[in-house]
Amino acid sequence: MNLRGHFPSDREEALAQVTLEDYLEDVEKVIRLLDIGNCAVIGHSLGGLIAQKTAENIDSVQALITLASAPPLGVALEVNNDLPYSGTIMKTMWGMMNMRPVKPTFMMAEKTVLNNIDPGEQKTVFEMFVAESLAVGYQVAQGVLVNPSRMTCPRLVIGCAKDMLAPASMQKSIADFLQADYIEYQQFAHLPMLEKGWEKSAGDLTKWLRDRVEG
Numbered sequence: 011m012n013l014r015g016h017f018p019s020d021r022e023e024a025l026a027q028v029t030l031e032d033y034l035e036d037v038e039k040v041i042r043l044l045d046i047g048n049c050a051v052i053g054h055s056l057g058g059l060i061a062q063k064t065a066e067n068i069d070s071v072q073a074l075i076t077l078a079s080a081p082p083l084g085v086a087l088e089v090n091n092d093l094p095y096s097g098t099i100m101k102t103m104w105g106m107m108n109m110r111p112v113k114p115t116f117m118m119a120e121k122t123v124l125n126n127i128d129p130g131e132q133k134t135v136f137e138m139f140v141a142e143s144l145a146v147g148y149q150v151a152q153g154v155l156v157n158p159s160r161m162t163c164p165r166l167v168i169g170c171a172k173d174m175l176a177p178a179s180m181q182k183s184i185a186d187f188l189q190a191d192y193i194e195y196q197q198f199a200h201l202p203m204l205e206k207g208w209e210k211s212a213g214d215l216t217k218w219l220r221d222r223v224e225g
Contacts, residue, residue, distance in 0.1 A: 011040055013060075016140050028143040030060070030154060037064050048072045050219060054203065055176065056080050056146065059154055062188070066160045073223045074161065075215060076184065077168045078176040078200050083153030085187050088180040113141040122174045126199030128206060135204060158188045164222040165190035168211065172199035191218065 012018060013033050015025040037060060041049065050073035053061025058079025065074040081087055114122070116136050124132045158165075167190045169181025178194050185192035193214060195202060202211045 011037060013037075015143070017138075025141060026144045029145050030063070030149050033060050033146070034063055034067070038068065041068060041070065046070065050075065050223065052077070052215070054078060055200070056142070056150065058184075059150065059156075062156045063154070065163055065165070066157055069162065071161075071163050073163050073219055074165045074188075074190075075168070075218075076166070076181075076190075077202060077211075078170055078173050079167065079181065079184055080150050080176065081180055081184055082156035082187065084156075085180065085183045087151065088177050089175065113139060123200045125174055126172050126205050127201060135201070156188075161188070166215075166218050166222075167192050168202070168215075169194045170198035170200065170202055171196045175200045191222070193218075 013036050015021060015028060037051075040046075048070050051061040051064050051071050052075040053059070053064075054077045058076035059082060061074055061076055062079070062082060065071045116133070119136050119139065120132060124135060127135050165185075165188050167181055167185035167188060169176075169178035169185075169192070171178050171194065173181075182192060182194070184190075195211060197207060198205055198211065202208060
């Protein structure tokens with residue numbers, strides 16, 4: 011699943027104005043066009059919030075899993091106290107004035123989302139990053155309403171102790187909010203699917219699906 015403006019999807023000329031609702035439309039369109047009767051929705055970071063809304067809106071979702079997720083309205087937005095975010099704020103403000111999407115610098119990414127990636131692989135992973143919509147960033151900061159009572163599927167939230175961007179304490183709060191099962195890893199940061207030992211998280215995720223989802 012690739013959202014508009016995210017490789018290999020086509021470049022979105024007006025990415026700065028794309029909204030969370032646009033991304034939800036992208037996900038729903040894929041489910042509809044592929045005629046997917048039942049599915050598990052797994053979302054990472056911003057994708058975790060998109061996955062929550064998808065599970066709320068679509069009955070055919072049989073399981074919801076979030077990793078290092080952005081929080082819904084009702085869960086306080088947290089960052090690690092050591093996060094060097096001042097430069098990002100300045101760059102974001104400049105981007106907003108120019109209505110341009112914002113992508114973090116390598117130096118900023120190295121200290122935040124890449125902090126647990128092998129140094130020899132950091133540049134390769136960074137090249138996978140794309141600019142993100144400022145409108146979506148604003149929506150997340152203001153709070154996106156999610157109604158867990160409308161979800162009929164089992165839920166799992168995954169947090170990581172070394173995560174600078176989406177701290178484990180916030181993930182635990184998301185799990186409580188969603189009434190979800192919770193797994194916390196001490197060895198992972200914000201990119202558990204790309205970090206050394208990723209097989210552990212993938213295996214646990216698979217086991218949870220087998221145990222909690224009928225069929």
